Amino acid sequence: MTISNKTKAFLGSSIVPLLLVIVWQYVASSGYVASFILPSPNQIIKTFVTNFVEKEYALHIAASLKRVLIGFLIGTVSGFSFGLLMGLSRTAEKIFGPFFNVIRQVPIIGFIPLIIMWFGVTELPRIIIITVAAFYPVTLNTFAGIRNVPKEYFELSSVYGYKGLKLIRRIVIPAALPSITTGITLALGMSWAMLMAAELFIQTYFGIGTRIQLGRDKFNMALVIVGIITVGALGFFMTTIVEQLAKALDRGKIIRKET
């Protein structure tokens, strides 16, 4: 009897996390460390369950999701349009490119104090931060994707008389699609990361970030950890969905790989 390679791989990759949990449970229950600093896995599961039984926790999650989706959508659509413009027109690139590249150097978090002063502690600055986070990667990847469309495709298009919108829809966008979807996937990750900044630095009543902050204020580490797990898991699910969508969209994948 031999253990299959898959099982072996699974066992191999679960050893370290398993060891960590065991050590963790041991240290936590030994009493060396105060439980508000290091709650046992047991406590965390309990907190997790009580949290999810409450209806309120769902409201926090919903608030975060809504924020991210709005910012992500606005950022993606505007980033795609802007990237398309700069990708198609060298003049547009020369006009907007340098300014875009300089502004992009400013860490997004740095804008927070300024936009709070402008718009107050409201939903708008939160959405702005998330939008900007999504805007950059989509712009960059759309632009790069279009610039990397092989010039042979353009030659082919001119032979068959493809021009204007038809050229963009039938040739440019499909050829740049892998790069564009990469940008969108990155954008989702960035939005999700900046959601945390938006909720931690721009106080709000509802949001997963708010819950994590609450845990910190109440010296309740279990609450903090449950929040962290929630954020990580939701981020993972959303990224997976977008990645799968991107895969489904890229029909010519196999051919592209070979060339």
Add this chain to the structure above:
Amino acid sequence: MSVAKGTLEIRNLSKSYVVDNNPLQILKNINITFPAGAFVSILGSSGCGKTTLLRIMLGLETSYEGDALIDGEKIEGPGSNRGIVFQDHRLLPWLTVGENVAFGLDKLNRKTKKLLVDEHLKLVGLSGFEGAYPAQLSGGMAQRVAIARALANKPEILLLDEPLGALDALTRMYMQKELERLWEFEKITMIMVTHDVDEAIYLSDKIIIMSSRPGIINKIINIPSSRPRDRASSEFMQIKAEILNEFHLGSEYPFAYAI
């Protein structure tokens, strides 16, 4: 009694891989002696196991039945008594030409190293290129650097794995002359794997013809004629016809051409 170093013997050698639980025989009962100082070619179509055979001689393949011996000693792994020129020049792109040639001379002091590098770059006709990077060289030049790197180690045996396979036809013929010159100068054993019939006839004292599935030796042809050889001579043509016959490519039906 002085023994000429650089004799390589293959005795009763067989090798098979397991593919989907079925053994696939790559080499079957190979027996060859490569005399010291000879130029021997192994000729065969792709898939006949000739490259596997070369890798066994090099010491990169170690699981097989039978014996591979150098000067009577079993090959345990790669060693400095054998040099190798791969089909892709395999120069390290982050090293200069000079550093690439010195790659196997790491243990020597700086002065000796430089002496050997200069000597071998001169030998392959690339003096003055030691500061260039591989990316700046043409395919033929890169392959000459690879040859210099192999020779700088002063091997008893130089193994050549389709060394000119990636070059264009004219460069290739030129490099064949160069190889002959180097062989005559170094007076070492050279063993070359190739699928180019003309190349094998032009360079070899002995041609080993292999056929595939499983890889076996079909025929060994000795070529005693003087050098440099005339590719247009009747003797050359005769040997070529003999070899092509082995591959069932000879003109068995000469009248077929007349139709």
Add this chain to the structure above:
Amino acid sequence: MSLKFLQRFNVKDRLLGLIVPLFVLALWQGAVSQHLFSELLLVPPLTLWNTIIELFRSGDLISNIQVSLNRVFLGFLLGGSAGFILGVGMGLSPVINRALGPLVKVLQQVPELAWMPMIILLFGIDEFARIFFIAIGAFYPMIFNTYQGVSGVPEKYHELARVFDYKSIRYLSKVIIPSALPSIITGIRLSIGLSWMFLVGAELFGTESGVGFLMIMGRQMFQIDVVMAGLVVIGTLGLIINTLLKKFEQFVLRGRVSFDGGAA
């Protein structure tokens, strides 16, 4: 050479690039002149410039920049070297990769900022907490890019190393690292970029020094010019760091025009 020079500094293109900044500046000045917004929300460009000069002269700016740069450096050193070492280990050893890979992937799902409250609970809002937080930001790009570079070393180079008997340190320093270098340098660049980003995050959580501190103070005292000055400084430093890193990358990877070499 001279042609390249001309292309890079094409005057017309440079001028085109000035259109947007000048337009923004004009709009800004116009809005101020027309009193569209309160002085509390928008100061004239000139005032902002004066504020920057003033902060610079008083030494406030320099000392705070030093503190911030120091934090970024320490955070990058800590997180980057951890990422580098683990990345090399995972790239070379399937066992280490199987043991650590999934764990790192799971941890990576958590946005870096979400760790901050936890770090503060553990260490308090002190210097170590900030550096640790920056290190988390620096860690991920370094470990992934190093791993990718090292695990992607072509089999042919491994073979070459065996033929020429390269082992352990020599193998690592002469073959593995140079081969993985483009990827590793990308890792360094991203890593330092993120360190810079998370520095601002770390400082906004509360600190008594640093460029972020300047901005918090500005906000609390309703000095929008100070907040904007901080933003300009952060952006400029980010730009400088990024430019230097790009030059560094070009310098290190010089000669590698086509990475796979000529033939093949």
